[in-house]
Amino acid sequence: MASQVKFRRDDAPANGLRSRKKAKTRLTIEEAALALFAEQGYEATTVEQIAERVDISTTTFFRYFPSKSDVVLCQQGAQLPLLRQTIIDRPAGENDLLAAQHAILAIWVPAIDPVHTKRAGMAAANSAVLRGLYNDINRSWLNAIAEALAERRGLAEADEQSKITARVALGVFTDAIGSWVSKDCRDDLSTVISQHFDTLRRLSGDWAQTN
Incomplete structure (x- = not known):
């Protein structure tokens, strides 16, 4: 049996407004994706749905995560x-x-x-x-x-x-x-x-x- 543990991000405190915004966006995407996976299932959740929930484009999603599975693996x-x-x-x-x-x-x-x-x-x-x-x-x-x-x-x-x-x-x-x-x-x-x-x-x- 595998342990479904998720660790907090260990990013160093971001310097500058741009870096802080990027860190916040990454965390927001991760939180939205995990919530959707729990609500409706991993397979049923699309990148488009994750992007829509956090009001970003799919292009923006892929800047932070290469794939849907990377939200889990990160x-x-x-x-x-x-x-x-x-x-x-x-x-x-x-x-x-x-x-x-x-x-x-x-x-x-x-x-x-x-x-x-x-x-x-x-x-x-x-x-x-x-x-x-x-x-x-x-x-x-x-x-x-x-x-x-x-x-x-x-x-x-x-x-x-x-x-x-x-x-x-x-x-x-x-x-x-x-x-x-x-x-x-x-x-x-x-x-x-x-x-x-x-x-x-x-x-x-x-x-x-x-x-």
């Missing part, structure tokens, strides 16, 4: 370099799962946009195309986490341990996001994620017991 990889480096820099005494957890809490959680995440989840629920896009995004996240975990152990490439740990960490994160969204994003996300990791550790202890 920003999804922006946090990966910092997440990767944070995992690598975690204390050597931490196990891999804890390193991934701390990095997710430090880098991803503050950047998550709750409104856009809810809309993305609503849209993806009824769209095989969107679910496919998010699966592609999750694969890139999985690879980045696995590679970072391997590097912190001095390996040149991700081994099975790194890949399994990355899958587990991303699975816990995804489940926590689903729980958070189901409660209208009212709870503190860091707490929700930490509780899910704690549950995994408790269950792992139970599973390890033999009769």
Whole structure:
């Protein structure tokens, strides 16, 4: 199951009126598109409808986004370099799962946009195309986490341990996001994620017991 997370734009504060207007227009287009995807479905939404909702031409839309799918894909990889480096820099005494957890809490959680995440989840629920896009995004996240975990152990490439740990960490994160969204994003996300990791550790202890 893919996590339909949307991150806030991490653009630096725009200098000058023109730059600020461009940043505002991009955000307005993204918000309108996600709202339409949630309301009527990704496949049913056209670029023309998105442009009409924000009172721009389709030509203007394509100046900001090469395609409709880029509205979904934008920003999804922006946090990966910092997440990767944070995992690598975690204390050597931490196990891999804890390193991934701390990095997710430090880098991803503050950047998550709750409104856009809810809309993305609503849209993806009824769209095989969107679910496919998010699966592609999750694969890139999985690879980045696995590679970072391997590097912190001095390996040149991700081994099975790194890949399994990355899958587990991303699975816990995804489940926590689903729980958070189901409660209208009212709870503190860091707490929700930490509780899910704690549950995994408790269950792992139970599973390890033999009769």
